Amino acid sequence: MQLSALRPSHVRSWTARLRQDGLADSYVYALHGRLSQIMADAVHDGIISRSPCSRRTSPGQGSQRPYVATTDQVWALHDAMPERYRAAILLGAFVGLRTAEVCGLRVADVDFMRGIVHPAVQYPAEVLKTETSRTPIPIPTSLALELSAHVQAGYSGETLLTDDNGAQVGPWKFERAMRKARSKVQDLPAGFRFHDLRHYLASLLIASGADVKIVQARLRRASAKTTLDTYSHLWPHSDESTRAAIDAVLVARTELRQNQAGAAR
Template identity: 60%
Template sequence: MASIAKRPNGKWRARYRDVAGREHARHFGRRVDAQRWIDEESASIVTGQYVDPKSRKVTVDEWCDVWIQGYGSRRASSVRQANVHLARIRQEFGPLPLVAVQPSMVRNWLARLGSEGLSASYLFALHSRLSQVMRDAVLDRKVSANPCSRRTSPGAGKQRAYVATEAQLWALYELAAAKYQPALLLGAFVGLRVGEACGLRPADVDLAARTITPAVQYPALPLKTAMSGETVPIPDSLVSVLKPLCVGRAHLLVDEEGEQVGPWQIEREMRRIRGKVATLPEGFRFHDLRHFYASLLIASGADVKVVQHRLRHGSAKTTLDTYGHLWPDSDESTRTAVERVMNGKIISLADSVRTEGASE
């Protein structure tokens, strides 16, 4: 319900009630301005884009405070990463009302950060985080629309995973301290992430069935996703290496004092040895051993679903986006498949046409 009435002082008072039944009023010098305001507010209510006047004053800083509280139930590492992203977002948009953030401002912000040398993947992560924050603001009716979209996205970048050669892998293995050598095998031949390798317990290894089923990541936190708990088969050679590590200890990877090895210890060892291996990239990490594992599976003829499950990706899309370039060219296999069906048929058909022509 809305109305416009002239006040004794000559002003026009416009009033309406929102979807919650609360009354809102404003005064205007001209009736036409009062009517325009009423029309705009009524239209936003009808279309579902209405934002309460008080909510329109909420700043990005204030909303980020509210948003991170709701996000706090996630893993500690996820919350830390979110706070790093929010710090960048607050720095740029903090004092502004949420409703003042426009798509052009988002594009300009990302372009400026890109010119400062930030990577495409990090810019994509910042854009995704801002979009996540603004999307929740839309759901809470703090803004009517999300300023982030495909048009403002910088793209995720096209960086390809580096796949070490067998010679490079075994060189790393020989250079690593004995206590870290099993970790390299778990990364390169089981595809475990560094946190999963550090969290691996004897109970997670079925020596008889020759399988590993990750259950926790370091120190005893839930896995990254439900898919991360998929069982992975392992060969006899790896079983023989892991068998003595499954006796008399709480975790497979321990230091000299029998304490659980942490991810930072393994990454520190990777930094120590990677520079001693010829042609290995300077930034080679433990996680890159997963790429070696993926390349082995693909080279053996494994299809995308098998590779997805062995790497325990949440979706086949993730597998294809990361390793699609490793699958062999399918042109020749396409020719072979079509030739198998066509072989002999086209020749016999041509012969029959020539025969019919000759008889005429």
């Protein structure tokens, strides 16, 4: 079809057919988003006057919750990896780096003294596109020491991760090692990805009392809404906290009135 012939009804039929074919809601949503980008560019270039994609044609993201590994599973995965790749598990679970970012991370991007990771490039050496993705990430001294030990063990070159030949590790090679390691971890889903370690980090921060803005900042997400949509079920249930807040005000009021009555007598 020519772009000018595409109508909203065609887009809705297309996304409905994708769902009928068994594609996940989140994947259909992502495909619609990519089509929307293409059509927006076509409008900008004057090829069409308006885009057939809008919120009305959007299929919705779906409500599937991310799998959150336990701490024991994270350490089991770490120990199951080849020694030269174990630092990557630490960077995924405690720094929140993505696969391409881990494979592209240079030794110079880690400030071992101050405890800061500076994501700057993704594999092979492509500059990260957004300012948010380049946000420096503070790390504790214990993690900085682990990463320093990784370098001192000879597992690094210019990049923090290298293969047995000292060359930069590509995402495909690292993911192959991940698949082998995850099969050795009890109860870890077969589809568990390195990216899912970011969910573990989010759960760790939430359990420590971090609010949505802190979690958003540490995961380097552009939107707090996306963070809430993904992890809202991990925050503690608010019933008791709201009861306590209201109760405190009412109790204080009652005590004040009792004190005033006592003073009047």
